[in-house]
Amino acid sequence: MPGLLLGDEAPNFEADTTHGPIRFHDFLGDSWGILFSHPRDFTPVCTTELGRAAKLAPEFSKRNVKMIALSIDSVQDHLSWCKVTALGSVQGTACSPTQAWRDRCHIPNALCSLIQEESNITAVPLAKRVFVFGPDKKLKLSILYPATTGRNFDEILRVVDSLQLTAYKKVATPVDWKPGDSVMVVPSLPEEEAKKLFPKGIFTKELPSGKKYLRYTPQPE
Structure with missing residues (x-):
């Protein structure tokens, strides 16, 4: 097995x-x-x-x-x-x-x-x-x-911080993330719902493809 x-x-x-x-x-x-x-x-x-x-x-x-x-x-x-x-x-x-x-x-x-x-x-x-x-x-x-x-x-310890944060919030942690850094909004979350969940704001990185999937927000409490 x-x-x-x-x-x-x-x-x-x-x-x-x-x-x-x-x-x-x-x-x-x-x-x-x-x-x-x-x-x-x-x-x-x-x-x-x-x-x-x-x-x-x-x-x-x-x-x-x-x-x-x-x-x-x-x-x-x-x-x-x-x-x-x-x-x-x-x-x-x-x-x-x-x-x-x-x-x-x-x-x-x-x-x-x-x-x-x-x-x-x-x-x-x-x-x-x-x-x-x-x-x-x-x-x-x-x-x-x-x-x-x-x-x-x-x-x-850093991984535990990520696991606990992402278990309770609809976010993911990007490469080299550490507590206090910005996090990523999960792709499955619609834009309007994301705005309500993350009042501190959402910013999207511009990509050559024009796709808007790299969405970031300050780490939620």
Whole structure:
């Protein structure tokens, strides 16, 4: 099977974590969620990633986002790893909480199928994924990284800002958008309705084709 696709519901798995046993849907509640996998505990790149996640935890919390990490290591290994403090305060709620599976067969199929394909002959996952789920428990974003490339959590935070804005407003975010920049009016929105929804005004970029589909407006509140 191809694993989770955008719009698919997250598997409601149960697991032991550094914060005790959880059921995933209950853990998320009415929050957004980020689940990120990593190859093993005590790997150098992931140590720096978890440190950055810890530093940005207050920013994700402001956005009603819960973070949880996934690997095949034990809870005890996770607890030992969380004592690492040299590279960015990994201690504490770096991945709030950290997931633990000793046997990959215990991973729900929707997640397992994504990880098994990226394993070497020792069955250790070599790739890292980021899944972003909405309050409806459906997948909004999935990113695959090789183990040698550190994830950019500032970019993940930016993506969450875009996902949350576009989930509730009839807008899209253009290339390199960041919070506070102008956004794009979705093409399906008629001009008269757009004017009512966006009282700050709409401006259209002139194109050689003469088509008026690049419509921008200041970011709505």
